[in-house]
Amino acid sequence: MPSRLISGALLATLLVPTGAPALAAPAPAAGRAAATTTLTVHAAGCEGCEITAHSALTSDDDDVWQSKEVEVVDGEATFRVPTDRTAGLSLSLTAPWERRLGYVTVVAMRYAGTRPGDTVGYRDARTERRASACWGGTTEQSFDMTIRTRKVRVDGVAPGKVPGTLAWARTTPEWLAPMRRVFNGVMGEQDIDFCEPPAEG
Secondary structure: OOOOOHHHHHHHHHHOOOOHHHHHOOOOOOHHOOOOEEEEOOOOOOOOOOOEEEEEEEOOOOOOEEEEEOOEOOOOOEEEEEEOOOOEEOOOOOOOOOOOOEEEEEOOOEOOOOOOOEEEHHHHHHHOOOOOEEOOOOOOEEEEEEEEEEEEEEEOEEEEEEEEEEEEEEEEOOEOOOOOOOOOOEOOOOOOEOOOOOOOO
């Protein structure tokens, strides 16, 4: 699977520029600032959940972007994402009801057999066996994404079932490979998801 375990220390190293002192490079001109996208995640039913956005592509597995955790308040969590990092963006979350999962819940952006624009309900999501965590991205300055979450029983780190989360995009967005195995629709990771780059052209 094209993913790699990223420790907190390594991730911090990846996110902090190294090498030449900061003064060696001139500050970018105001008109040349990197474009950003305001991503608003609508997550009714997941109040108090904490969502983190990640962006990583297999074409450069040393280049990882990650947001701070954002709490869902009044059904929403908002992120400012570099627009060029939206392609290959994935969302992980922790819910208040989760207990000793041994992994972090990931939002399934696309289930096998669905196409962009397809609406996915709980009855369908809970039967799925393959999914992608990778959003295809956007060039827009703002984007709204609705996710659905359900408290479900899953295998935990100890014998027996524990409360976990089924999380998926309500409307299938543009997506990137790879597809990977999920269990009753539930997607989880111990690593950051690395996504295949968008097709050229």
